[in-house]
Amino acid sequence: MTSAAGDNAFNVTLAVEHAGTLTAIEETVRAYSAPFGYDRFVLFSATAARDEVVERIYWVEGDWFDDGECVDADTYIRRCPMTHHILEAKEPFFWTKTQGKKGEQYRVVRAPRGDGIHGLQIPVFGPLGLEGAMSLGGERINASSTVRLALTLVATAAFCAARRLLEAPVAEMSSQLSNREKEVLAWIAAGRRQADIAATLGLSQRTVENHLRRIRQRLGATTTAQAIRIAVHRGDIER
Amino acid sequence: MTSAAGDNAFNVTLAVEHAGTLTAIEETVRAYSAPFGYDRFVLFSATAARDEVVERIYWVEGDWFDDGECVDADTYIRRCPMTHHILEAKEPFFWTKTQGKKGEQYRVVRAPRGDGIHGLQIPVFGPLGLEGAMSLGGERINASSTVRLALTLVATAAFCAARRLLEAPVAEMSSQLSNREKEVLAWIAAGRRQADIAATLGLSQRTVENHLRRIRQRLGATTTAQAIRIAVHRGDIER
DNA sequence: GTACGTATGAGGGTTATACCTCAATCCGCT
DNA sequence: AGCGGATTGAGGTATAACCCTCATACGTAC
Numbered sequence: 332m333t334s335a336a337g338d339n340a341f342n343v344t345l346a347v348e349h350a351g352t353l354t355a356i357e358e359t360v361r362a363y364s365a366p367f368g369y370d371r372f373v374l375f376s377a378t379a380a381r382d383e384v385v386e387r388i389y390w391v392e393g394d395w396f397d398d399g400e401c402v403d404a405d406t407y408i409r410r411c412p413m414t415h416h417i418l419e420a421k422e423p424f425f426w427t428k429t430q431g432k433k434g435e436q437y438r439v440v441r442a443p444r445g446d447g448i449h450g451l452q453i454p455v456f457g458p459l460g461l462e463g464a465m466s467l468g469g470e471r472i473n474a475s476s477t478v479r480l481a482l483t484l485v486a487t488a489a490f491c492a493a494r495r496l497l498e499a500p501v502a503e504m505s506s507q508l509s510n511r512e513k514e515v516l517a518w519i520a521a522g523r524r525q526a527d528i529a530a531t532l533g534l535s536q537r538t539v540e541n542h543l544r545r546i547r548q549r550l551g552a553t554t555t556a557q558a559i560r561i562a563v564h565r566g567d568i569e570r
Numbered sequence: 571m572t573s574a575a576g577d578n579a580f581n582v583t584l585a586v587e588h589a590g591t592l593t594a595i596e597e598t599v600r601a602y603s604a605p606f607g608y609d610r611f612v613l614f615s616a617t618a619a620r621d622e623v624v625e626r627i628y629w630v631e632g633d634w635f636d637d638g639e640c641v642d643a644d645t646y647i648r649r650c651p652m653t654h655h656i657l658e659a660k661e662p663f664f665w666t667k668t669q670g671k672k673g674e675q676y677r678v679v680r681a682p683r684g685d686g687i688h689g690l691q692i693p694v695f696g697p698l699g700l701e702g703a704m705s706l707g708g709e710r711i712n713a714s715s716t717v718r719l720a721l722t723l724v725a726t727a728a729f730c731a732a733r734r735l736l737e738a739p740v741a742e743m744s745s746q747l748s749n750r751e752k753e754v755l756a757w758i759a760a761g762r763r764q765a766d767i768a769a770t771l772g773l774s775q776r777t778v779e780n781h782l783r784r785i786r787q788r789l790g791a792t793t794t795a796q797a798i799r800i801a802v803h804r805g806d807i808e809r
Numbered sequence: 810g811t812a813c814g815t816a817t818g819a820g821g822g823t824t825a826t827a828c829c830t831c832a833a834t835c836c837g838c839t
Numbered sequence: 840a841g842c843g844g845a846t847t848g849a850g851g852t853a854t855a856a857c858c859c860t861c862a863t864a865c866g867t868a869c
Contacts, residue, residue, distance in 0.1 A: 418770070554827090816863100818863085826857105
């Protein structure tokens with residue numbers, strides 16, 4: 332069984348990568364994970380730059396809240412506290428829902444057991460951190476390390492494939508900063524304000540503003556502060 | 571002569587460090603540099619965070635513009651373009667003023683020669699970059715490497731001593747960030763806005779704002795962007 | 810007990826930055 | 840010639856950050 336999970340995972344992952352429709356992705360993942368007890372799925376794009384972690388839900392399926400009903404996207408977002416836990420996660424984690432004195436509680440666990448819903452949450456990271464996640468749930472799930480690794484492979488491929496299919500291709504922009512852009516960003520990192528940089532360089536403040544916008548786009552940063560951290564990391568500006 | 575410059579420099583530097591008044595600093599520096607042809611002086615605190623480099627002039631003396639008059643502080647600031655060059659300087663540099671077709675021009679040179687005023691500009695750097703500078707000028711100056719090094723020693727000590735004497739002591743605040751402060755700054759560096767961080771941490775936005783102010787004070791930063799660069803450099807947050 | 814530092818919160822207000830979108834010029838390359 | 844990228848600039852507007860100052864509560868050390 333464990334050997335089958337590992338052997339087959341690569342084929343499944345490749346199949347997902349080459350899937351031509353979201354439906355094909357769903358079917359492939361569903362078929363692969365069903366033998367391990369997973370019959371609930373949610374796949375979404377995410378970002379750490381906003382408090383609402385979930386940007387877009389690509390796929391949600393199954394009775395997630397054990398109330399006999401398949402859940403819709405909005406309900407899932409509002410009710411599942413495990414989603415929020417992704418902000419602190421560095422790797423996939425199992426969670427379990429227990430019925431305690433204070434009502435239902437979700438906990439991160441190593442080995443989910445007992446009645447109720449359990450799940451595996453798999454964050455997908457990219458160059459700028461969190462990009463998305465997949466969550467798989469069930470009542471009697473195989474939570475072995477092999478299955479965890481296999482599902483991580485498959486889920487990551489599913490996320491990337493879904494994103495490829497569903498997100499409009501963004502016109503490629505070079506991520507390489509021009510010399511002028513580096514210069515402007517270095518001044519910002521030195522504590523200068525836009526107006527002062529403009530005066531120093533003999534530009535309009537609007538130009539400095541536009542350079543910074545361009546810089547953020549190139550680096551995929553939400554804020555200029557983030558852009559500085561990224562640029563330092565890449566060696567574009569000095570620490 | 572060169573050996574005398576080097577041997578005596580340390581004594582002079584120590585004397586400057588222990589000087590009890592700005593007058594004593596001036597007298598010591600003046601006496602030391604006169605044999606090398608320097609008879610014009612300006613000592614000032616500076617910052618790279620503003621386009622007006624000069625923050626405060628501690629000492630200005632001599633006929634800086636060769637018009638037979640000792641210059642006052644405001645005139646020096648307005649007329650000397652070499653001051654601005656400090657923003658790009660990483661080390662002390664000699665400059666010379668030439669009379670060209672377009673009027674008088676200042677140039678950075680390795681060996682000042684010819685008629686007119688020459689000088690040595692010595693930036694003083696600290697943990698956050700440029701903190702001040704001293705400029706020494708004359709018409710026939712000794713621009714040897716030994717004198718340059720010696721004067722750098724003395725001038726740096728002069729700047730620090732003058733600052734100690736003239737700037738009001740600021741109540742010492744620990745520069746060590748608290749855990750909460752590090753946490754808040756890490757979120758900023760990850761691209762989160764203050765309002766979002768507040769929601770994530772369960773605080774008021776005003777509290778986040780206050781943490782950031784505290785962070786900037788501790789790190790001696792003018793802007794939050796600068797604080798991020800400093801914190802990355804110090805290892806307080808991850809790159 | 811007192812003093813200090815951290816954490817939290819805010820009144821009242823100003824400044825700076827950022828968003829969306831458009832545009833022109835110059836240069837290098839095909 | 841056309842095209843793309845870098846550089847520069849902006850209209851109109853909204854959002855976010857920041858400033859100065861004040862305050863309370865809690866924990867720790869002396």
